[in-house]
Amino acid sequence: MFLINCPFCGERDQSEFSSGGEAHIVRPKQPTELSDDEWAEYLFMRKNIKGIQFERWNHVHGCRKWFNVVRDTSNDKILSVYKMGEKPPVNYK
């Protein structure tokens, strides 16, 4: 268990949140022009790395807003939190 600093409500327990998976996956502009492999790549393939990952989270038992989180999956340390539409912090790769 860990704490997440919701950009709207402040620091709350992880149990109030729901993970929305990897962040910054852009929907292809012309899906009909993609091959099956390219479409599957967009739809299903996620990094799931051990280390620093950019994720979407929803404060589902609070303000119900979505936001982005930079999390180190090896130790669950939250490195940065930023709102939807904001650019990801550049100091994490």
Add this chain to the structure above:
Amino acid sequence: MLDILHPNISNNNKNNININLSEEKIKINIRGKNKEFFTKVGKILSIILPSESNTSSSNENYDVLWLSPDEWMIYFDENKNTNIFDQLYKDISSLNFGSITDVSSQLICINIKGENIFELLSSGSPFNFEKFKNNVGSSTQTIVNHIDVILHHKSKNNVNLFVRRSFSEHLYEWLVDSSNFV
């Protein structure tokens, strides 16, 4: 199921925590973010919507709770003013300045009073009540006994808890039972 038509359910336990179904209240959920929305709400309710998270605004008629950056809940006793929903709907919702929804039937208000109420709530919630209990007027949305609730610190050691109707009986019984152990 707790019945809002029979609001006299109450419980006084050995720890002097009083838990009872609150009198009938009108609850209105309002959403909006543009200038017209804030102007209209302010004019109709004579109240400024709280912009700071986890806070509330009150006047002699209404309590307004912050739910999210563009969402609030107004609640008041039913006998205060029953046509406020119509006024808000006419001036805001029907003109597309925001969204007004009557959630009176959706939510049950359980009033909890007593010295150990925050220990009681903490026993089933991941929320840190330290700041909340020291600030009258605080509000929050969190989980109590795995159930979504809205909490309003109405006055010292007096909290109004709003819970969905279908969960209300279970939560009420849990509160009554747990209050014997804090």
